[in-house]
Structure formats: C-alpha cells, structure tokens
Amino acid sequence: MDFAFSSDQQLLKNAARSFLDEHAKPATVRLLWDDARGESESLWKDMAQLGWLGLSLDEAYGGAGLAMVESAIVLDEIGRAALPTPYWPTVLAATAIADAGTDAQKKRWLPAVATGDARATIAFLDGDLDWSPDATATRAEKSSEGWRLSGAKRWVPWAHVANVLLVPARTAEGITLFLVDPAAAGLALAPVQGMDFGTRWVHVTLDNVRAAETLGAPGSAAPLLQLLMRRGAVGAAAEMLGAARRCLDMAVGYAKVREQFGQPIGSFQAIRHKCSEMLLEVENSHAAVYYAAWALDARADDADVAASVAKAYVGDAARKVCGEAIQVHGGIGFTWEYDLHLYFKRAKALETMYGDGDYHRELITRMVSGV
Amino acid sequence: MDLNYSSEDRAFRDTCRAWMEANVPRHDLKTLDERKQWHRKLYEAGYVGMLWPKAYGGWGATAMQQAIVQDEMARIGAPPTINGLGIGFIGPTIIVHGTDWQKERYLKKMLTAEEIWCQLYSEPNAGSDLAGLKTRAEDAGDHFVVNGQKIWTSSGPIADWGILLCRTDSKVAKHKGISCVLLNMRQPGVEVRPLKQITGHSLFSEVFMTNARAEKRDLIGDLGQGWAIAQTTLGYERGGNSLGRVTRYAISFQQLVKAAKELRRNGRPLIQDSAVRAKLGKLYAELEVQRYAGLRVLSALSKGEGVSSASSITKLSYTEFEKRFYETALEILGPHGHGMSATADYEEIDTSSGEPGTWATAFLWSRAGTIYSGSSEIQKNIIGERVLGLPKEVRADRVKA
Structure with a gap:
C-alpha cells in the first residue's frame, strides 16, 4: 500500500510545475483568453517535447x-x-483510438498526437443535458458511399x-463512434463564449x-463511451484539484x-477556520483523484x-x-x-x-444499490 | 503509487478474519468480566497492544496490521476492547515519559485489562481551554493531596487508575504550572458519578477528588511538564481505526439502502425517489473519500512519516462527515430513524460506542465526535497555525515569552 508518488511520478510533477510556472504565468493565460484560437501552438509543441501528449500512448506510437x-x-x-489548452480532450480521444482503433487508425493518429501534429476531441453531448450514451440523438446511416x-x-x-472529431451516433446496429473530419461538407462549428475564457466550447x-x-465495430460504442466518460471525469477532477490548491x-x-483591525486577517478564527476547511477539502480531493x-x-x-466519486x-x-478564496x-x-477568477472559472467549467x-x-447510487 | 495491499498484509487479513470468525462471541457481552475475557483473548491472539514495543508486552506490529484488525472487527461486528484509552493513549505516554518502575508496575496489566484506566483531563471550566484547569495537587512529602473536579471521564465507574492533569504551581503561566500524575481511583477521596448523556446512557462520568492521594512515584515526567506531556498524548493518533471506522459507515450505509428498498412512498420504494437517490449518492461519495484518505494516512505511517498535525485533518474530516452521514440518514428514514430499539432489521446498526445500535443512538453519538479530543474549532486552529502557518490569534491569556 503506497499512496505516495513514485520517484518518476514526482519528477514528472516537478517538471510540470516548473515548466508551467515559467511558461504559463497568469499573463500568458490572459493573452490566450483574448486570443481567437485560444491556445498556444508553441506551448503545444513544448508539451509534445516534454512527452505529455503521448504520456498514455504505447511506445510503438511514440x-x-x-x-x-x-x-x-x-x-x-x-x-x-489554469492553462487554456485542448490537452485533455486530445489525450482522452487518443486513448479511445488506442483502445478501439484499427492498426491503420492508430498509425494515422497516435504518433501525430504524440508529436503535437494533431488535436482531437470527443462530442459527448447532444441536445439533451444527459451524459449517458443512451441519450445519443445524432443519427448515422449507411449508404453505398459510406456513413x-x-x-x-453541444x-x-x-x-x-x-x-479529428470523435462523434457518437445512433445507427441501426446501436450506438457507434465515428471519426469525423471537422472540415467535411455539411459540418458547421459555432464557438460559444463561456465564463471561463480558457475553456473553449463549440456547438457542432x-x-x-x-x-x-x-x-x-458499429453498435459497440456504449461501453467505450462509458469508459471514456470515467477517464474524462477523473482527468477533470485532477484539473479541478490543481485549480483548488492554487486558490487555497x-x-x-x-x-x-x-x-485589518491592526492584525493579519489570518490571525482571526473566522478566516483561519475557513482556510483550514479549504485545506481539508483539497486533501480529501487529492485522495479522491x-x-x-x-x-x-x-x-x-x-x-x-x-x-x-472523484x-x-x-x-x-x-x-x-x-x-x-474569493471570500x-x-x-x-x-x-x-x-488572478483568482482564472482558477475559479476553470474549476466551474x-x-x-x-x-x-x-x-x-x-x-x-445505481452501482452500490443495484437499483 | 500502488494501492494494492502487500501479500503479507493480505495473508495477515486472511488469518485475522479466520480467527475472528472462530472466536467472536455469539452473544452480547453483558458483564465486565465477560468483556475482560474477550479483551484478554484478543490480546493473546496478538490483536491488542499491536503498536506497543514487544519489550512492554506489545506486539510491535505495523499501523496497517492494526488497521486491518480494526477493519475485520468492524466487518464481523465484534465487541470492542475495553481499555481503549489506556492502550491507545495512556500506555504510550508512560512508555515515552514514564520511569522504569512505572512501566513495570502498570503496562502489562493495562494491556490485559486487569486494570482499567481513565483519563482525568477536562474540567467543567476547562474544555477547549484545557490549560485553564483548576484541580490542585499539593506537595505532602512522599505524596500529593489532590482536590478538584473532572468531567467527561470515559470508563469512570469501572476504572482502577486514572491519568490526571493537575495544577502544582499557580504562580507561573498557566501552561507551565501543570503536572501529570497517575491516580488510584479506588480510594475514599475519589468519587465517580455517572453522567447521563443525550443518548440516555452513561458512558462518561464526573469525578470528584477530595483530599485524594497521589504518590510521588506516580508523577509522570517532572513537575510542571504536564502540559507538554498532554500534548504528546493528544497527538498519539496512529490511524489505527481509519479502516474500521469507514467499514462501520459502509455497513450502516448498506442498512440505509436496505431501508430505502423496503420503505415506500407514492406507491413505490424510496430507492426510486430521485431526491433519495441523490442523497445516497452524495453520502457514499463522501464515505469512500474518507476511506481513500484513511489509506493515504496509513501509507504515510508505514513509511514512518509523522502525521501529528495531519491527524487533525483526519479527525476533523471524519467527525464532521459522521454528523452529515447520520443527519442525512435520518432525513431519509423519517420516524424509522428514531427508534431507541430496533423494530426492523434495517433499524439496527453498529454504533461502535458499545451502546444499543440504532440510527437514533448513532445520530445522537455523532454530536460527540466534533467535541471530544479537541473540538472541530480547536482542530481548525491547529491546522491553521501548524499546517498552513497562519499567524497566531491575539488572545487575552497569551503570555509573552
């Protein structure tokens, strides 16, 4: 039983901290907030160099x-x-290709993700605010020239x-995941401005x-989508944990x-107790993530x-x-x-x-009660 | 990072589980003698005094092994041991600060529960401000004469010995005039009056000392060192119950799920009510986080990392969770959560307090955790000052160094 990071994991953490402290200062984050594209090509290449983009991919694919x-x-x-980056959508989508892709699909996309030449994302939600694959409303039909x-x-x-977009759709066979070219005819992208300028959402x-x-295979995507949701959830929880610790x-x-009143406000129990409660939440969150x-x-x-749970x-x-922290x-x-609102908004998104x-x-409740 | 149990720990758990299944009494333990016999049996099996050094009759086991034993006891609903304060806190204090004579005289009988111990710390006017205690011990040559009143003494009526914090010098700063001495509870000058608590039972007592006698040879450390000794005592939390506690919550949670399947509203079981489902999901998430955090503490302990301040975070976390847990459970159960004796299977739970186990008792008991052993407010002060390094508050009684 060892809950501490291994020495390699600690090295990775230290390297990430020092890289981001130097290259993703709040001023950089704010520049990206105002940028139309919203992310930095050079930081993306740096992340590839650091090995972050291929972290979870097979060595055979870089x-x-x-x-x-x-x-x-x-x-x-x-x-x-609070770095604005398509890091997690891309890495998560890459795990889907690694898990379910053909050799050709893996060769096409995974090395490109690892080297920073490709970005990807998964379109989980349709019109309903329901994250279950069963709620998929987008339809796909097979014709002589393909799907x-x-x-x-949304x-x-x-x-x-x-x-590349990973798009779940309903077919005669059941829920199926498609690799879709965002430049394909008939596909329209409409960016949405959310309160966190560092999280870019698009209606497709x-x-x-x-x-x-x-x-x-057609009809086989529901279990994969559920697995991706679980990974996505844990990744998002990790990112929220980082934002929360920064705020603490x-x-x-x-x-x-x-x-105030001639004393540091941290000497007042009203403030000190609040900070202690915040630390408790951060430490519990660390354990959960x-x-x-x-x-x-x-x-x-x-x-x-x-x-x-996480x-x-x-x-x-x-x-x-x-x-x-704002209070x-x-x-x-x-x-x-x-800068507080950068982290506050990231966690909220x-x-x-x-x-x-x-x-x-x-x-x-469903898992633990069986009902 | 590897959260698998080691093969040694898995083997230890198997052995422990088999032992419990073969030896846990099939009936409720009613008399003190029966409880002592069960305690003694556990001790001889190596499941009591696990963290104590072998030289003092302990087993020199790991914190993880101790946690596994507590976990298995919770799982099977085993009766608790009886000298918890002695073995968890007072014995270790004697091991660290006591004389050879004291160790020889007291430790073994504490482990085997031949002698039951209590802690004489809190007073009616010294709760969170423990250093404000007023019980006096006056020097009478080879002994002290003790006068004063203590409160919230667990095991008071059955205790043979107590560890006493008393004022031996009223002329110095309040933290510096306190001494720590062992007091024989079986003497005319000591009167124990059970205190009826909000559960209707009496697990605590008031203790009145009128010209009671404490021997000089029973002084722990030097005169005036009592406060420092009490600090180490209070900090001797070793994560030993971190798994067992959560297993008790998990067993209670399963009883709650069972109740939600059997009780009905609007013609269907409560478990199909989305408001109830949301509450259950939230409770279980919090419960699991308590477990993960407990594993993290055990992992740190196994590497010999000190967690004295971090234990304040653990204590704050689980006691506050326990209140929310039983509050939410009673919201779901309605009147079914109020029975002081169980009328249905799902109304029966293990409160781990030794009291009859129903939701009502557990709910009432949950109010104690955020008060005893340093209230939540005191824990937040400790975390703020010692972990976060926030400035000390300005306090009227703070003495200039």
Missing part, C-alpha cells in the same frame, strides 16, 4: 506507455496554472482546433456529413499579509465507483475552495485584474464536463 495516474499529475498542474451523420452536438470542447452541427470510418495557496498567502486514477490503471473492482466530490470541493480576499478577489455531480451521484 508514447511513454504510462497511464491515468501520470495524466492526472499533468492535469493537476495544468489546473493549477452519413446528421444531428447537433458543448464540444476545443472542436475548433481539432483535426452535422447535416448529412460523410464519415469514412467508425471507431470500433493564494488565500493563505493573502491572509498572512493582509491586515489519485485513488480513482490508480483504480482505473489497476482495473480495480471499484474503479467505476471511484471515478464517479468527479462528484471534487466538483463540489473545488467550487467551495475557489469560492471561499478570504474580499473585494480584490472580485476584480478582473486579480470543469464541474459541468464529463458528467456533473448529479449525474455521477446517480451513477454511484
């Missing part, structure tokens, strides 16, 4: 053969920096920079869009130097429950911690100029993704 714990370590640090997809995908992260409309390939650190730092990441890697019996728990915890700061924390708290709590 990856490092690592898994969810390592991805969580990087995402924890990305969350701490044709029609429907509307809240697809970073679709505007993706080289498909009007009789041609898709050459399915990912996996900022609040504690501020409470030590900000004086890394337990779940390990459980996925180890294919533990409780991996499915642990993924939902997303449900950390979503609530991060919202609380980031919000209380500790008072007025300055409410300004655009002060992630809370809705890969299943929100209500969705995962329902899954937990």
Whole structure:
C-alpha cells in the first residue's frame, strides 16, 4: 500500500510545475483568453517535447506507455496554472483510438498526437443535458458511399482546433463512434463564449456529413463511451484539484499579509477556520483523484465507483475552495485584474464536463444499490 | 503509487478474519468480566497492544496490521476492547515519559485489562481551554493531596487508575504550572458519578477528588511538564481505526439502502425517489473519500512519516462527515430513524460506542465526535497555525515569552 508518488511520478510533477510556472504565468493565460484560437501552438509543441501528449500512448506510437495516474499529475498542474489548452480532450480521444482503433487508425493518429501534429476531441453531448450514451440523438446511416451523420452536438470542447472529431451516433446496429473530419461538407462549428475564457466550447452541427470510418465495430460504442466518460471525469477532477490548491495557496498567502483591525486577517478564527476547511477539502480531493486514477490503471473492482466519486466530490470541493478564496480576499478577489477568477472559472467549467455531480451521484447510487 | 495491499498484509487479513470468525462471541457481552475475557483473548491472539514495543508486552506490529484488525472487527461486528484509552493513549505516554518502575508496575496489566484506566483531563471550566484547569495537587512529602473536579471521564465507574492533569504551581503561566500524575481511583477521596448523556446512557462520568492521594512515584515526567506531556498524548493518533471506522459507515450505509428498498412512498420504494437517490449518492461519495484518505494516512505511517498535525485533518474530516452521514440518514428514514430499539432489521446498526445500535443512538453519538479530543474549532486552529502557518490569534491569556 503506497499512496505516495513514485520517484518518476514526482519528477514528472516537478517538471510540470516548473515548466508551467515559467511558461504559463497568469499573463500568458490572459493573452490566450483574448486570443481567437485560444491556445498556444508553441506551448503545444513544448508539451509534445516534454512527452505529455503521448504520456498514455504505447511506445510503438511514440508514447511513454504510462497511464491515468501520470495524466492526472499533468492535469493537476495544468489546473493549477489554469492553462487554456485542448490537452485533455486530445489525450482522452487518443486513448479511445488506442483502445478501439484499427492498426491503420492508430498509425494515422497516435504518433501525430504524440508529436503535437494533431488535436482531437470527443462530442459527448447532444441536445439533451444527459451524459449517458443512451441519450445519443445524432443519427448515422449507411449508404453505398459510406456513413452519413446528421444531428447537433453541444458543448464540444476545443472542436475548433481539432483535426479529428470523435462523434457518437445512433445507427441501426446501436450506438457507434465515428471519426469525423471537422472540415467535411455539411459540418458547421459555432464557438460559444463561456465564463471561463480558457475553456473553449463549440456547438457542432452535422447535416448529412460523410464519415469514412467508425471507431470500433458499429453498435459497440456504449461501453467505450462509458469508459471514456470515467477517464474524462477523473482527468477533470485532477484539473479541478490543481485549480483548488492554487486558490487555497493564494488565500493563505493573502491572509498572512493582509491586515485589518491592526492584525493579519489570518490571525482571526473566522478566516483561519475557513482556510483550514479549504485545506481539508483539497486533501480529501487529492485522495479522491489519485485513488480513482490508480483504480482505473489497476482495473480495480471499484474503479467505476471511484471515478464517479472523484468527479462528484471534487466538483463540489473545488467550487467551495475557489469560492471561499474569493471570500478570504474580499473585494480584490472580485476584480478582473486579480488572478483568482482564472482558477475559479476553470474549476466551474470543469464541474459541468464529463458528467456533473448529479449525474455521477446517480451513477454511484445505481452501482452500490443495484437499483 | 500502488494501492494494492502487500501479500503479507493480505495473508495477515486472511488469518485475522479466520480467527475472528472462530472466536467472536455469539452473544452480547453483558458483564465486565465477560468483556475482560474477550479483551484478554484478543490480546493473546496478538490483536491488542499491536503498536506497543514487544519489550512492554506489545506486539510491535505495523499501523496497517492494526488497521486491518480494526477493519475485520468492524466487518464481523465484534465487541470492542475495553481499555481503549489506556492502550491507545495512556500506555504510550508512560512508555515515552514514564520511569522504569512505572512501566513495570502498570503496562502489562493495562494491556490485559486487569486494570482499567481513565483519563482525568477536562474540567467543567476547562474544555477547549484545557490549560485553564483548576484541580490542585499539593506537595505532602512522599505524596500529593489532590482536590478538584473532572468531567467527561470515559470508563469512570469501572476504572482502577486514572491519568490526571493537575495544577502544582499557580504562580507561573498557566501552561507551565501543570503536572501529570497517575491516580488510584479506588480510594475514599475519589468519587465517580455517572453522567447521563443525550443518548440516555452513561458512558462518561464526573469525578470528584477530595483530599485524594497521589504518590510521588506516580508523577509522570517532572513537575510542571504536564502540559507538554498532554500534548504528546493528544497527538498519539496512529490511524489505527481509519479502516474500521469507514467499514462501520459502509455497513450502516448498506442498512440505509436496505431501508430505502423496503420503505415506500407514492406507491413505490424510496430507492426510486430521485431526491433519495441523490442523497445516497452524495453520502457514499463522501464515505469512500474518507476511506481513500484513511489509506493515504496509513501509507504515510508505514513509511514512518509523522502525521501529528495531519491527524487533525483526519479527525476533523471524519467527525464532521459522521454528523452529515447520520443527519442525512435520518432525513431519509423519517420516524424509522428514531427508534431507541430496533423494530426492523434495517433499524439496527453498529454504533461502535458499545451502546444499543440504532440510527437514533448513532445520530445522537455523532454530536460527540466534533467535541471530544479537541473540538472541530480547536482542530481548525491547529491546522491553521501548524499546517498552513497562519499567524497566531491575539488572545487575552497569551503570555509573552
């Protein structure tokens, strides 16, 4: 039983921290917030160089053969920096191709992801606010010249920079996952401005869009999508954890130097107790994130429950911690100029993704009660 | 990072489970003698005093092994041991601060529960501000004469010995005038009055000391060192119950699910009500997080990493969770959560307090956790100062160094 990072994992964490401290300062994040594309090509190439993009991919495809714990370590640090990046949508989509793709599909996409030449994303949601694959409404029909997809995908992260979209659709065989070219005729992308300028969402409309390939056999996608949701949830939880710890650190730092009534405000129990409660939530979140990441890697019996626990728990915890950090700061924390809102908004955006708290709590009840 | 149990720990768990299945009493233990016999049996099997050094009659086991034993006891619903405070806190204090004579005289009988121990710390006017205690011990040559009142003493009526914090010097700063001495509870000057608590039972007592006698040879450490000794005592939390506690919650949770399947509303079981489902999902998520955090603490302990301040986080976390857990359970159960004796299978749960196990008792008991052993507010002060490094508060009684 060893809950601590291995020395390699600790090295990865330290390297990620120092890279992002230097290259993803709040000023950089703010530039990307104002950028039309919203991410940095040079940072993307740096992440490829650092091995982050291929972290979980097979060595045969230029990856490092690592898994969810390592991805969580990087995402924890990305969350701490509130770096706007299609990192997780791309890496998550790559795991789908690695799990279900043909040799040709893997050769086409995985080395390109690892080297930073391709970005990808998964279009989980249709019109209904329902993360279950059963709710898929987009339809695909087979014709003599291949598949044709029609429907509307909502809240697809970073679709505007993706080289390939993974689109679940309903077919005669059942739920099927398609590899779709975002430049295909009949496909329209409509960016949505959310409150977190570092999370770019896109509404994707498909009007009789041609898709050459399915990912996996037609009708077989539901279990894969559920697995991707679990991975996505744990990754999002890791990123929220990083954002929350950043907010805690900022609040504690501020409470030590900000004086009112002739004292540092951190000497007042009203503030100190709040900070202690925030630390409790951050430490519990750390346990939840890394337990779940390990459980996925180890294919533990409780991996499915642990993924939902992490997303449900950390979503609530991060919202609380980031919000209380604003409260500790008072007025300055409410300004655009002060950096707290970068992390507050990142955590809030992630809370809705890969299943929100209500969705995962329902899954937990179903799994543990059998009803 | 590897959260699999080691093969040694898995083998240890198998052995422990088999032993429990063969030896756990099939009936409730009613008398003190029966409880002592069960305790003694556990001790002889190597399941009591596990973290104590072998030289003092302990077993020199690991924190993980101790946690596994507690976990298996929770799983099978085994009766608790009886000298918990002695073995968990007072014995280790004697091991660290006591004389050879004291170790020889007291430790073995504590482990075997031949002598039961209690802790004489809190007073009516010294709760969170423990250093404000007023019980006096006056020097009378070869002994002290003790006068004062203690409260919230667990096991008071059955205790043979107590570890006492008392004021031996009222002229110095309040933290510096306190000494720690062992007190024989079986003497005319010591009167124990059971205290009826909100559960209707009496697990705590008030203790009145009127010209009671404490021997000089029973002084722990030096005069005036009592406060420092009490600090190490209070910090001697070793994560030993971190798994067993969560297993008890998990067993209770399964009883709650069972109730939600049997109780009906609007012509269907409660379990099909989305509001109930949301509450169950939230409870289970929090419960599992308690387990993950417990494993993290055990992992740190196994590497010999000190967790004295971190134990404040653990204590704050599980006691506050326990309140939310039983509050939510009673919201779901309605009047079925109020029975002081069970009328249906799902109304029966293990409160681990030794009291009759129903939801109502567990709900009432959950109010104790955030008060005893340093209230949640005290834990937050400790976390704020010692973990986060926030400045100390300005306090009227803070003495300038």
